[in-house]
Amino acid sequence: MERKVVITGMGIWSCLGTTLDAVRDSLYAGRSGIVFSRERKDAGFRSALCADIPHPDLKPFVPRNQRQFMPEEAQYAYMATRAALENARLDADYIASHEIGIIYGNDSVAEATMHALDKFREFKDTAACGSGAIFQSMNSTVTMNLACLFKLRGINLTASAACASGSHSIGLGALLIRNGLQECVVCGGAQEANMYSVAAFDGIQSFSVREDEPARASRPFDRDRDGLVPGGGAATVILESYEHAVKRGAPILAEVVSWGFSSNGDHISTPNVAGPARSLELCLRHGGISPQDIGYINAHATSTRIGDSREAEAIAQVFGDVKVPVTSTKSQTGHEMWMAGASEIIYSMLMMKSGFIAGNINFENPDEDSAKINVLPETKEAHFDMFLSNSFGFGGTNSTLIVKNML
Template sequence: MKRRVVITGMGIWSCLGTSLEAVRDALYQGRSGIIFSPERKKAGFRSALCADVPKADLKPYLDRNTRQLMPEEAQYAYMATRQALSQARLDQDYIDCHEVGLIYGNDSVAEATMTALDRFRQTGSTAACGGGAIFKSMNSTVTMNLACLFHLRGINLTASAACASGSQSIGLAWMLIRNGLQDCIVCGGAQEANMYSVAAFDGLMAFSTREDAPQRASRPFDRDRDGLVPGGGAATLVVESYEHAVRRGAPILAEIIGWGFSGNGDHISTPNISGPARSLELCFLNSGVSPHDIGYVNAHATSTRAGDGREAEAIHQVFGSYLVPVTSTKGQTGHEMWMAGASEAIYSILMMQNDFIAGSLNFDHPDEHTACVNVIPETTDTHFDMFLSNSFGFGGTNSTLIIGKVKK
């Protein structure tokens, strides 16, 4: 018998806010977190647009030696995880006496790696890298730090799957718990927000250049979209079996109904339609629900020409004549990359809890590829019990989650 899998805690560190309440309000109000960065323009960026992610202050919680081992994204993840554990009522005494796992999405540590290697090249000595450099520069730095800080002794795994990393972490947690291999897993995704992490993206001319109107720059599905805007931060969810949550007396926020995934097996950066469509189809197959059960789709749509159009066609292929409401919260946040799948799950749960769908910011006109889906341009007060969330990444890695309200 497969076990039911529920979400009992959430935490967020985002350009929309650093608490669930602040993020909920920003979503409802259609507030953008995108700014123009003079620092990036001076450094030589073609596009100086980015999300305005607050710096994390860990001094009240951790000593200096501990903080020295944590790059930017691990700091964001620590703050988000504190929130999630608190909401889930998982205190340290409980964690110390039980096996709690950790799966977190992360796919780069650019600034920490660059800093250590610059010191080495400048001095001609590897000793200049510093004692903590290796722990800050490994891709697994987030899980390594969180597992040690919170004494998590279950599975310890980094999901490194480009922009599907955060979603894959939730899906993997769902699979392990559903099959009885773990009772409780902390999962999520983190993305460093410094300019070095996205310099190569800017070199690919992947970013919007609408610098005169930063909050109008990220335009998922819109006819006049001209590229994405980079974001960052961290999002954490506590995921556990329904029985384990009930036994603990934990607050049950939502249930993970199903997970689907696929690989495009095609071009390394240009998406296709068949790969994303298979991810959706497998998610429906694994969940046992039908497209008509879905009240909202949180699309991956990053505001790129090819990506948005092909995702729209994949959604249309799977949903057919059913015009399910579709938005992309990236109109407000930009593309949060490795954290996006986790943060967008939280954004969608907040909407589901509060009976609204945040409008797809800056969607004014569809084009010939995006007109096939029902994109909601403005915040709409509406009730829904189940949503689908897409995350697609470079290399053709696709992940789809279906999450719903818990039925007793």
């Protein structure tokens, strides 16, 4: 018998804030976290735009001998997970006596790998890489570090699926719980925010060059969009079976109703309509949900010309005459990549709990495709009890989640 999967805790480290309250207020106010980086421009970037991510101080929490194993994204993930566990009322004693798992999204460790290999080339000695290099440079660095630091003894797995990584981590965690293989799983996504991690993206002209107006550069669905803006940070949600959450008296925030997924089976970087549409359709079907039940869609829309258009077409195809409110929080955060599928669940949760939909800022003129859907340009007071979140990635990997409010 399938079990109900619930969210009992959330934590985030974002350009919109590092507490849930701060992020909620930024969403409501339509505040952008995008800035101009002189460092990137001086280094040779075509676009020097990026999200402004505060650097965490782990010294009060993690001993130096353990910090040496943690690259930038693992540090973000530690802070987000620390907050999520506290939010879920999961303390060290409970974790020590129960099987808690972790599935986290991450798909690069560019800076740590580069630094280690630079030292090797400079000194012509592999020992120069440093004792922490191997643990910092693996894609699984987030899950290996967090599992050790928080003493997690359940599943320990990294979801590496481009910009759908964070969403797939939640879908996989929910699947394990639904089928009785785990009672509680820490899920999320992390993205390194250093310039080295996105230099190749800049090289293929993926980024907006609206450098004189950083806050107006990320403009999903807008006719005049000219590319995405890179972001980063980490987001963590705690998933549990409903029975487990009730038994331990946990705060039950929402239910993960359904997960849909697909592969485009097509071009490695150019999305199509059929793949995303199939992910949406399967998510609705798996949850027994009709389009009329959805009160809000948090779109993947990154502010690229083709990606936004194909997603708008897919939403219009699946939802038809049901004009559900649609926004992309990437208009405020930029594209948080491996983190995005998890952070956008938290952004949507904060809206749902607070009775508003954050506006798709910088949406001034629709194009032919975005005109087919109901994009909200400004924050709107709105009550909704169920939302859908899309995450699509390079290689044509697609993930869709539906989450329902629980009072």
